[in-house]
Amino acid sequence: MSRAARLLDLLQVFRRYRHPVSGAALAEELGVSLRTIYRDIDALKAQGAAIDGEAGVGFVLKPGFMLPPLMFSEDEIEALVLGSRWVAERADQPLGQAARNALAKIGAVLPPDLRAGLDESTLLVGPGAPLSAGESELPRIRDAIRRQRKLTIAYADVNGASTERVIWPIALAFFDRTRVIVAWCELRNDFRHFRADRVVSLNIETTIYPQRRAALMKQWRIKLGIPLRSRAGD
Amino acid sequence: MSRAARLLDLLQVFRRYRHPVSGAALAEELGVSLRTIYRDIDALKAQGAAIDGEAGVGFVLKPGFMLPPLMFSEDEIEALVLGSRWVAERADQPLGQAARNALAKIGAVLPPDLRAGLDESTLLVGPGAPLSAGESELPRIRDAIRRQRKLTIAYADVNGASTERVIWPIALAFFDRTRVIVAWCELRNDFRHFRADRVVSLNIETTIYPQRRAALMKQWRIKLGIPLRSRAGD
DNA sequence: CGGATGGTGACAGATTATGGCAGGAGTGGG
DNA sequence: CCCACTCCTGCCATAATCTGTCACCATCCG
Numbered sequence: 001m002s003r004a005a006r007l008l009d010l011l012q013v014f015r016r017y018r019h020p021v022s023g024a025a026l027a028e029e030l031g032v033s034l035r036t037i038y039r040d041i042d043a044l045k046a047q048g049a050a051i052d053g054e055a056g057v058g059f060v061l062k063p064g065f066m067l068p069p070l071m072f073s074e075d076e077i078e079a080l081v082l083g084s085r086w087v088a089e090r091a092d093q094p095l096g097q098a099a100r101n102a103l104a105k106i107g108a109v110l111p112p113d114l115r116a117g118l119d120e121s122t123l124l125v126g127p128g129a130p131l132s133a134g135e136s137e138l139p140r141i142r143d144a145i146r147r148q149r150k151l152t153i154a155y156a157d158v159n160g161a162s163t164e165r166v167i168w169p170i171a172l173a174f175f176d177r178t179r180v181i182v183a184w185c186e187l188r189n190d191f192r193h194f195r196a197d198r199v200v201s202l203n204i205e206t207t208i209y210p211q212r213r214a215a216l217m218k219q220w221r222i223k224l225g226i227p228l229r230s231r232a233g234d
Numbered sequence: 235m236s237r238a239a240r241l242l243d244l245l246q247v248f249r250r251y252r253h254p255v256s257g258a259a260l261a262e263e264l265g266v267s268l269r270t271i272y273r274d275i276d277a278l279k280a281q282g283a284a285i286d287g288e289a290g291v292g293f294v295l296k297p298g299f300m301l302p303p304l305m306f307s308e309d310e311i312e313a314l315v316l317g318s319r320w321v322a323e324r325a326d327q328p329l330g331q332a333a334r335n336a337l338a339k340i341g342a343v344l345p346p347d348l349r350a351g352l353d354e355s356t357l358l359v360g361p362g363a364p365l366s367a368g369e370s371e372l373p374r375i376r377d378a379i380r381r382q383r384k385l386t387i388a389y390a391d392v393n394g395a396s397t398e399r400v401i402w403p404i405a406l407a408f409f410d411r412t413r414v415i416v417a418w419c420e421l422r423n424d425f426r427h428f429r430a431d432r433v434v435s436l437n438i439e440t441t442i443y444p445q446r447r448a449a450l451m452k453q454w455r456i457k458l459g460i461p462l463r464s465r466a467g468d
Numbered sequence: 469c470g471g472a473t474g475g476t477g478a479c480a481g482a483t484t485a486t487g488g489c490a491g492g493a494g495t496g497g498g
Numbered sequence: 499c500c501c502a503c504t505c506c507t508g509c510c511a512t513a514a515t516c517t518g519t520c521a522c523c524a525t526c527c528g
Contacts, residue, residue, distance in 0.1 A: 003515085072339065102313055
């Protein structure tokens, strides 16, 4: 049996047992040495499996590795498809690809009658202006936001003069024609907004900025008087 | 990338494309040689995947599939949240609500660490122009499209002159500032686009229009020279 | 027919997987 | 405290595999 097959088997075994399983038991079940089991589990973890190993207990696959079946109303499906199409059309390439992947995954766990709605969806998104040259860095900007890393940018202001700044990026706002980075600016010691297309160069620092993003976000919202909005459930 | 990872990737690619994909395309997407793709597909088949290969056509993963898809990646969650926020901001009220509801359902099946990403998501959508008065009927228009019902509308053209028409609505296109109904117009006997904000009044007829929406859609796409787009990966 | 595409076999070289062993460290029970 | 059990890591030599390339055939389509 190939290793790839064994890894999938291993997942099935985990889904079968709900209780902790010892590595030795897995080794015997799969006909392979204990050392190999550890390596396989490493491999699965590397692919995002939430496998929990406790000394003296065993391994458990925490729920959430596989996508469970989902049920949506027709409106909800249309909303998801429309939103994903907009992302695919207007956001950066990796994010657009992610939108398509997400939709495909949802489609795979949808009951067949609803799945048709995914393909046939009748809500279209008009084409957007292509991202300008400077915006090829959007994926890295998103990465810096996510990991709360400082960013050194060369930024051309409205007059074309370029300044170099260290900023703490906390959000990325999508407008019809521009993308704007929301950040704390070390130069100004205040929140500032930077149009992504005016970012001339960009470097992600290794240092994490000294306040939590959520806290900064809250301050920013207060400063602008933006109520909590665009939340999942309100 | 390890082989096991690539096999899972391959499955996801198949889920994304719903149409036959050539081996060469897969090879390029996964950064591997064509021969290896054939070997990988063999491996997946050996594990029970129903992958159909036809000469001159390509490969398709038949929805009789296997393993449920993996959990969403961080990018995918961000894409879903961003898309839903856009819908909540720019589409009509019921659809926006549906977007939020869908997100809440997705949140319910997310493991805690990813769940946080859903709530804290840092991608924002700028406010859009509020829907104009005439667009309060968008939900009913969507309903007519979905159920393939004829629609009688009073439509103000660019000069303000109003005409009454019977149309067969097949899609609704979202632009930055306007929403446009794509329909077959009985008056003109051809496809026409109607700005939703110029629809003065609207009545959903009980009769289903005489051609299937999908067929009309195809004709419309051909007429406009729109390739199948907003689809996975092209 | 020609072009595109699926499918197979063979081979050499690169890469990876594997088992065994040694040792560390945390948990739970006596 | 000790002990049994377990997770976990590093190392290493050997075995297995994976991979790209090339050649060739089969099949479908216009």
